[in-house]
Amino acid sequence: MPVSDQNQEYQKNIKKWQLGQDAVDGSSAVKSRSESGSGGITGTRYLPMPNAEDGSSENIARYNSYKLRASYVNVTGMTKTGMAGMVFRQPPVLELPVTIDYLAKSTDGGALTISQLAKSIVSDCLVYGRSGLLTDYPVSPSDLTKAQITELSIRSNILRYSAENIINWRTIKVGGIKKLSMVVLAEPTEKLSEDGFSFDSVIYHRVLRLVEGIYVQELYNEDDEIISFDGVTQIIPRKADGSAWGEIPFTFVGTNDNDEGVDNAALYDIAEINISHYRNSADYEESSFIVGQPTPYITGLTQSWVDSVLNGKVTLGSRAAVLLPDQANMGLIQADPNQMPINGMEQKEAQMVKLGARLIADQSGKETVLGVRVRYAGQNSILSGIIGNVEDALDRSLAWALEFMGGTGEASIKLNRKFYDAEINPQELMANIQLLDRGIIAESDMRARLRKVNILEHDRTDEDIDEETGSASPLA
Numbered sequence: 001m002p003v004s005d006q007n008q009e010y011q012k013n014i015k016k017w018q019l020g021q022d023a024v025d026g027s028s029a030v031k032s033r034s035e036s037g038s039g040g041i042t043g044t045r046y047l048p049m050p051n052a053e054d055g056s057s058e059n060i061a062r063y064n065s066y067k068l069r070a071s072y073v074n075v076t077g078m079t080k081t082g083m084a085g086m087v088f089r090q091p092p093v094l095e096l097p098v099t100i101d102y103l104a105k106s107t108d109g110g111a112l113t114i115s116q117l118a119k120s121i122v123s124d125c126l127v128y129g130r131s132g133l134l135t136d137y138p139v140s141p142s143d144l145t146k147a148q149i150t151e152l153s154i155r156s157n158i159l160r161y162s163a164e165n166i167i168n169w170r171t172i173k174v175g176g177i178k179k180l181s182m183v184v185l186a187e188p189t190e191k192l193s194e195d196g197f198s199f200d201s202v203i204y205h206r207v208l209r210l211v212e213g214i215y216v217q218e219l220y221n222e223d224d225e226i227i228s229f230d231g232v233t234q235i236i237p238r239k240a241d242g243s244a245w246g247e248i249p250f251t252f253v254g255t256n257d258n259d260e261g262v263d264n265a266a267l268y269d270i271a272e273i274n275i276s277h278y279r280n281s282a283d284y285e286e287s288s289f290i291v292g293q294p295t296p297y298i299t300g301l302t303q304s305w306v307d308s309v310l311n312g313k314v315t316l317g318s319r320a321a322v323l324l325p326d327q328a329n330m331g332l333i334q335a336d337p338n339q340m341p342i343n344g345m346e347q348k349e350a351q352m353v354k355l356g357a358r359l360i361a362d363q364s365g366k367e368t369v370l371g372v373r374v375r376y377a378g379q380n381s382i383l384s385g386i387i388g389n390v391e392d393a394l395d396r397s398l399a400w401a402l403e404f405m406g407g408t409g410e411a412s413i414k415l416n417r418k419f420y421d422a423e424i425n426p427q428e429l430m431a432n433i434q435l436l437d438r439g440i441i442a443e444s445d446m447r448a449r450l451r452k453v454n455i456l457e458h459d460r461t462d463e464d465i466d467e468e469t470g471s472a473s474p475l476a
Contacts, residue, residue, distance in 0.1 A: 002224040003184060003205045007168045009262050016268060017163050020127045022046070023076035023271035030072050030278060043067045046275050047282055069289060070282035075352055076271045080126050083266075083383060086419040088119050093414040099407025100156070100398065107158045118390055118415060120160055125255050125386045128163035129265035133393055134185070134208070135159075135249040135400035137237055156404035158397045161185050166252075169260050172210070180248045180260065182209040191222070208248045215245035240406025249400040253393040255386055266382045273348050280344040300328030387415045 006014075022029040031043045038044040041060060044052075047070065049063045092115050094104055107117045124131035137156045168184035185206045190199040202222035209216060216234040219227045226233050236244055254263040265271075296316060305325050306312060314322055322330060391413055398411035432449060435441045447465065450456040456465075 003207060003220045004186075004203075004224055005168060010167055013262050014164065016265070017128045019046075019275065020076070020265050020268050020271045021164075023274050024074075024080050024127055024267070026074045026077055027072040030275065031067055031070075047279055066282055066286055069285035070278060071285070072278045072281070073274070075277075076267055076274045079270060080123060080267055083126060084119055084122050087122055087383060087387060087416055088115070090416040090418070091115055092118055092416070095410065095412045096398070097402065097407045097409035097411060099405045099409075100401050100411060102155060103158065103398070103401060108160075109155070109157050114158075114394070114413065117158065117160060118394060118413065121253050121390050121393070122386055122415075124160075124162055125253060125263075125389070126266045127271075129255045129263040129268070130163045130166075131253040132161040132163075132166045132183075132185075133158055133251050133253065133397045134161065134183075135397045135404065137404045156401040158394075158401060163262075167205075171260055178259075180208075180210075180250060182207070183248060183250050184208075189222075208250055210246075210248065213246055215248050237404075239403050249397070249404075251393045251396050253389055255382070255389070258389050258393055266386070270352050273351050277345055277348040277352075280348065284345065294332040296330065296332055298322075298324070298328065298330045300325065383419065384417060387417060391415060 018033070022033050030046050033045040034040070034042050035045040035048075039055065041049070041063065047067055049059070050066070051059055094114065096104055104114050106112065107114050121131045121133070135156060135158050138154055165186045166183065167186050168182070169180065170182040171178050172181040173179075185208070187204045187206055189202050189204045191202050193200050204222065204227075205220040205224070207218040207220065209218070211234070214236060216236050218234055221227055229235065237249075238244055252258050252260055254261070255266055256263045296314070298314070301310075302325070309323050309325075316322075324330060394413045395411065398413070402409070402411060432441070432446055436443065436446050444462055447456060447462060451460075
């Protein structure tokens with residue numbers, strides 16, 4: 001079995017993941033995705049050729065015009081941006097021991113901050129339903145001192161892999177505990193070509209596996225051949241104390257949970273309807289193009305009249321007169337509006353609204369306040385579940401990074417769960433002050449309410465406020 005073989009669950013879901021990502025990426029991605037067997041004609045996966053049996057250049061040109069006129073409205077991408085923006089409207093709260101505090105600004109050895117990493121994982125869960133995190137450590141001589149490691153900036157990194165790049169996995173049970181025994185990761189790589197100037201894009205595969213209970217890594221090239229490093233094909237990552245790992249420091253992140261099972265993507269249903277809306281648009285624009293323009297007709301003409309009076313041509317417009325003989329008639333043929341495609345588009349827009357698509361307003365005015373609350377509550381519930389899973393996965397990855405670096409303490413990340421600005425009107429504020437004056441509520445209750453509506457800063461404790469108000473000079 002070659003290393004590039006794909007897990008059955010991967011094969012079942014890869015087209016769904018591609019559809020979701022294409023729907024988010026927008027018109028260029030949707031119109032360029034080809035179906036297998038299309039003969040290189042782009043766009044056929046989501047917009048099939050009306051006459052696929054005709055491979056003539058004329059039919060292909062007509063299809064390209066058919067596709068060009070179609071409009072793809074990127075509702076899926078706007079919804080993803082809106083939902084992710086709700087989570088990251090406030091920065092995450094980090095607790096990092098000094099040993100790994102560099103991860104706040106660089107999780108991958110580059111400029112990717114931990115906040116940006118978290119946002120990418122949330123987006124993965126919305127689009128794919130899963131993501132993956134590998135906590136890794138560069139290969140280095142085992143006899144380096146801690147000072148040398150610090151000087152050389154050898155650090156543990158947390159690397160994200162999207163669902164499309166996690167092609168295979170396997171689990172085992174050890175003492176009743178399920179753990180990963182193998183993960184295969186596809187890594188796009190640029191390989192220097194033979195001319196020494198240009199680069200070829202290839203796919204390498206990184207294999208993480210347990211061999212006799214020890215975690216090892218292997219790297220395979222684009223030909224599925226294992227790569228040797230100074231004669232060594234299996235690299236054994238080690239902790240700060242030199243011991244080998246008894247587990248693979250890789251975790252899945254899902255919509256529902258963080259096990260190896262493939263979860264449903266939160267945006268998939270919206271993406272599927274969004275693509276169908278695009279197909280309706282293609283039919284509507286095609287119909288408008290073919291029969292949408294008025295066509296003039298004239299009856300009762302003779303050839304002699306055409307030649308001698310009209311001089312072989314008819315000029316239309318408000319400044320031209322068309323001379324007709326007795327009993328002749330002239331008019332315009334104009335097709336009735338084709339309502340089927342446009343009705344289909346309107347229905348799909350309503351469906352996307354009900355599924356929670358953001359930035360689409362219900363213009364009919366028929367959606368009830370309860371309907372809006374249910375729709376947003378459903379979205380918020382999905383987001384809350386994803387946030388919990390992302391926090392758990394990142395906390396686990398940070399703990400592994402601590403083990404690699406030999407640090408102590410605990411590391412954690414907390415994401416924002418307050419998706420909207422809470423509001424308080426002047427009447428409610430005065431009512432709360434009256435309740436406080438009458439001793440029905442305490443000052444701590446009042447301050448908690450003011451923090452909730454962002455009148456008081458969340459990091460200002462009651463003790464801070466008491467100290468400030470107690471030391472302030474009273475007003476005369």
